[in-house]
Amino acid sequence: MIGVISYLVFFATTASILAIAVLGLNLQWGNTGLFNGGVVAFFGAGAYGTLILGGTPQAGHLGGFELIYPLALLGGMVLAGAMAWIVGLLTLRLRHDYLAIATFGVAVAFENLMRNAEWLAGGAKGVRGFERPLRDALGDGFTYNLVFFAGVLCVLICVYFFLERLVASPFGRLLRAIREDEEAAQSLGKSPARVRLTAFVTGSVILGLAGGLYGTFYAFVSPQDVLPTLTFQIWAMLIVGGAGNNRGAILGAFLIWGAWTASGWALSRFAPVEAQLYTGSVQFVLIGAVIVGMLLWRPQGLFPERLVVSQTGITPQKEQGA
């Protein structure tokens, strides 16, 4: 029984970290309509930044600043934000699929930089030697995982409420206005370029926060953690959950990650030994089928966006009638 609880805590920690990342993407895509195809670059910047700033000295590459943990995590977020700012300045004039391709290229470049620049982050060997915070006080076992999960959950809840407030605010309306019709927003005296950049950087900082927590949880990050698969996974979570809805984003993260791990578990548990060798391939087919089915029959996601009419007094019917 304790084993099941221990695993569930572990699972929920990973899922919550991914949910934070999905929330970050939701701000960019769901609310602002920015097609970020390079999710993993900002996630990775957060992870690498946190581990390099907070880790112990390692021979052969940058790092070992041994900052206290909150500062290291903040550093990772700042790094992700700074990268997003530069990338955003260069690419946000692009629209839709062009932006997707440009950001995807940034992510691939990021992975290759990390893989090849050994002096920077250890190359393919990755960054290790990170002491998880409070490890001395809590040990390494179940208690630690439980406390860490509680911490991650708090962060997830904070990010959720922050984003709920943000999208309900006038700024949130502005984001949706730009998403729906940029020229109309411009005609009202708004500056779409600046707002898009703000949303892109904010979303990327949240992605960086998720990356920092991810690196902390594993006390390790390598170029294998920043492959395009992760971008795909996070997008799948948002699409299934419902773009534009923060609750949907969180639900999507738990569902997709749950399906991803549960299908692997079920196949290894119930399939005969000979078939077990093919579980990996079967799993890809199953997950792919879920996403295709979702797009075919419920493209708005499980929790569709709730559009709110913020001006009370004039009902939609009246508007139509006029």
Next chain:
Amino acid sequence: MPNLKLMLAGLGTALVLSTLGSAAAAQDCTTKIGAVLPTSVDWGRPIAETAQFAVDQVNAAGGAAGCEIEMVLRDTQVDPKVGVDAAKALVDLEGVNVLLGAVSSGVSMPILTSVTVPGGVLQMSCCSSSTAFTGLAEEGKTEGLWFRTFATTGVQSAVGAKVAQDKGFGSVAILYKNDDWGQDMARLIAADFAAVGVDVTASVAINDAQPSYRAEVTEALSTQPEALYLALYPAEGTAAVREWISLGGTQNMILANSLKSDEFRDNVGMQYLGNALGTDTASPRSESADAFVAAYQERFDAEPNGPGLANSYDAAMIALLAMEAAGEGASGAGVAAAISRVTDPAGTPVSADTAGFEAAKEVLAGGGTVMYQGATGNVRFDANGDVSAPAVVWSFTDSGTEEVEYISLEDVDAFIASLN
């Protein structure tokens, strides 16, 4: 989504029911061990099959520590998140205290730091080669729970340099796989070449799955080396060597053990590989290695060629021997501590098959120690869980590979010492 899970559960139940009848219970109890391997990757599946093969042989000998062994296999998809989650599920839900895997260092490392060391579980990898593990072990952070049967990085680069020296090559260009293994390999071999006075003209990284390697190959070719060193996997190796030869590059090639594959030989063509010499850690001069090859051929109808197969077999076998030595109900740390009892150079030699496992059982029951003579040699771990091994120089033949030269463990150690 609930439908999917229901479907899976239903499918699973049906499968279980259909297999229950055929599973004959040799023992009253079953001990589970975990395996996290990249079964969804082409070269990963044979590694898992070979591990299962070792488990089957042990079960034929009546299991380990009084129980039948069941290997629960999970796919890593070469994704660290997925691998770590699978490992955690195996430890928490299946209750394993011995974990085989993973292959990629980038997956093995987070499993080690966040699952097996905190959980006190023995982790035995067939194939993770990163030097980062040695560093971690030296800092005492693996708590003696980490072992790997992949000896080849240091040994192989030294033997590669020896081949270049023996053949009298004055200059060599290096093409290496751009991952942790390839980068380590390129760095080590460059240093070893320099130590024996061979000039390294170029060292070029080869990224996976590119449509063409013309740029990389041209860069290496323009330095006009007398020979080419390849630390690549079969798919990229084939593509790079084809371009190399079609552009008129030398056929003097030195190959890392990862290219010891029929696929590579067939796709490049035997007529171009006459001057290619490979290096590998060697089988011991004993019957056990032959027994492994024979048993493997009988089971899979092919020679055990392919990256990591012999290493995977030894990883599973040593873990199971250690479980036997540690006895029933031993913890992960207990099994880890028992590994020295089954890889003792002064112990009774046992072969790598069912008969060998039976022999080992008797010796261990009498309180003795055994020396496991495995598919990769007389495996012996150092304090960091790393292995050294004898080496072999091989070349391709029409039906597989043949041995050109055998270099004993003493000679390997002496040669490595002479390089420093």
